[in-house]
Amino acid sequence: MAPELLWLWVTLAVSILYYLLTSQRRRWGSRSGRRPPGPRPLPLIGNLLDLRGGNLHHTLARLARAHGGAPVMRLDLGLVPAVVISSRDAAREAFTSHDRRLAARAVPDSKQALGFCDWSVIWLPCSDPLWKTLRGIVASHVFSPRSLAATRAVRERKVRDLVAFLRGRAGREVDVKEAVYGGVVNLVSSALFSVDVVDVGGESAQGFQQLVEELIESITKPNVSDLFPFLRALDLQGWRRWVTGHLGKIFRILDGIIDRRLALSSSNNGNVHGDFLDVLLELMSTGKIARENLTFILFDLFAAGSDTMALTVEWAMAELLRNPGIMAKLRAEIKAAVGGKKESVDEDDVAGLPYLQAVVKEAMRLHPVAPVMLPHKAVEDGVEIGGYAVPRGCTVIFNTWAIMRDPAAWERPDEFVPERFLDREFDFRGKQFEFIPFGSGRRLCPGIPMAERVVPLILASLVHAFEWQLPDGMSAEQVDVSEKFTTANVLAFPLKAVPVIIT
Ligand code: HEM
Structure with missing residues (x-):
């Protein structure tokens, strides 16, 4: 190599190294506000070693405690600055004073595949007109009272199928x-596009669920492109290429379902399935939405809605089996309302059962299935929470697990006590910041109207139809409610129980 060229390379390498080594200081050097406390970052890798092992939400809470109970904590995820919010008061300040500025997403590089993040309601920034349109459609049409009423029979039938199973x-x-998951997945896919994707459906539909699960799993895989954004173009681990292939297969299945429906509706002169796809096709025919949007909406709703509801039911069942007194109280409430009158529970029954609602809320508080939600991102400078600066471009992680166990907000925060939700009114809309299982503000989960119908309905049906016993020799205290963070907060040891028909 010619000496000039060699010198050029050396100069370039030294400059890059200098830039990387000093960038941590520059990123946090804010114009206003103090730098939040946090563990000391190492050059280049930042705090990655601090996050090794354990469950992410537990590790973040432990680190916050180790830094004086920091409600706002600083971390460097490789070269990406992040702030972790861990208390009710910090969450209140973030959502009331800075919601708009914090409502973008930190998009994993792999979600750039097939332009996914430019079409998906989950990943688009709130400032994007398409995000506003999609959220509007989901709120006013997909989960409108009319459309939910139209799909009610499907939900109740699918829950009866689960009980029959x-x-x-x-x-x-x-x-x-496993049992609940199959039922919920079929419920969601049937409500969305009238296809069972577990057990009964056609080959391709079964493959669909597997593909979606694998894709969701890929979100949590560590990717150097996300930690060192200057390497993104190289896609060193091949995650973007992998997601491109996977997403392509999922979209082909969804496109097949949509196109068959379009062909059917043009030959039938109308849509007759009574599902959300009918609603979306109607919007498309009036020009309110484009054909390409349909695939993404169906995918987003399916992916975001299935696991979350199934896991919530499993957590509630685990706590009920661990607390026989609470199970008995719930059973008595359900029996008093529906027992004897009819064989199965319906949506009207569950809406009027305060203890059931309290059990569901307490399960969500103690074991949120999305304990760190999806990462937000600060899009403007000038954000200060608790007097600490949150610089533009910073990833913002809401540790809802820690927030919903904040001892300043809850008595005996680590215990399962549904009664606390009888004493005070709480809803799911994220206005009381100590209880935000669905998030809060602009990015609040749009699936609440479905989840608040389905989760209590399944739980009440399971308790109404069966006496639940623990496997041989196991006592209630032995039900293990340890958590494990995978793509969501799951039971570390899957719950096993014996359903016994009540005679
Ligand atoms: C127990 C059930 C559920 C829980 C606990 C839950 C929780 C959440 C949470 C925590 C978020 C992120 C909020 C944020 O990042 O600030 C979210 C977003 C979302 N959820 Fe849910 N969810 C549930 C059910 C559903 C259902 C049934 C659907 C639809 C069928 C759904 C669709 C979505 C979508 C599309 C988003 C992204 C919204 C956006 O980024 O603008 N969810 N959910």
Whole structure:
């Protein structure tokens, strides 16, 4: 190599190294506000070693405690600055004073695949007109009272199917998550596009669920492109290429479902399925939405809605089996309202059961299935929370697990006590910042109207139809409610129980 060229390379390498080594200081050097406390970052890798092992939400809470209980904590994720919010008061300040400025997403590089993040309601920034349109459509059409009423029969039928499935296994040990998961996935896919994707559907539909699960898993895989953004173009681990292939397969299945429906509706002169796809096709025919949007909306709603509801039911069942007194109280409430009158529970029944609602809320508080939500991102300078600066471009992580166990907000925060939700009114809309299982502000989960119908309905149906026993020799205290963070907050040891038909 010619000496001039060699010198050029050396100068370039030294400059890059200098830039990287000093960039941590520059990123946090804010014009206003103090730098939040946090563990000391190492050059280049920042605090990655501090996050090794354990469950992410537990590790973040432990680190915050180690830094004086920091409600706002600083971390460097490789070269990416991040702030972790861990208390009710910090969450209140973030959502009331800075919601708009914090409502973009820190988009993983792999979600750039097939332009996914430019079409998906989950990843688009709130400032994007398409995000506003999609959220408007989901709120006013997909989950409108009219459309929810139209799809109610499907939901109730799918819950009856789940109960029938369990009746077929009565007296035998079942994996509660597996059973509930199949039922919920079919419920969501049927409500969305009238296809069962578990057990019964066609080959391709079954493959669909597997593909979606694998894709969701890929979000949590560590990717150097996300930690060292200057390497993004190289896609060194191949995650973007992998997601491109996977997403392509998922979209082909969804496109097949949509196109078959379009062909059918043009030959039938109308849509007759009574599902959300009908609603979306109607919007498309009036020009309110484009054909390409349909695939993304169906995918987003399916991916965001299935696991979350199934896991919430499993957590509630685990706590009920661990607390027989609470199970008995709930059973008595359900029996008093529906027992004897009819065989199955319906949506009207569950809406009027305060203890059932309290059990669901307490399960969500103690074991939120999305304990760190999805990462937000600061899009403007000037954000200060608790007197600490949150610089533009910073990833913002809401540790809702820690927020919903904040001892300043809850008595005996680590215990399962549904009664606390009888004493005070709480809803799911994220206005009381100590209870935000669905988030808050602009990015509040749009699926609440469906989740608040389905989760209590399934739980009430399971308790109404069966006496639940623990596997041989196991006592209630032995039900293990340890958590494990995978793509969501799951039980470290899947819940096993025996459904016994009540005679
Ligand atoms: C128990 C059930 C559920 C829980 C606990 C839950 C929780 C959440 C949370 C915490 C977020 C992120 C909020 C944020 O980042 O600030 C979210 C977003 C979202 N959820 Fe849910 N969710 C549930 C059910 C559903 C259902 C049934 C659907 C639809 C069928 C759904 C669709 C979505 C979508 C599309 C987003 C992204 C919204 C956006 O980024 O603008 N969710 N959910």
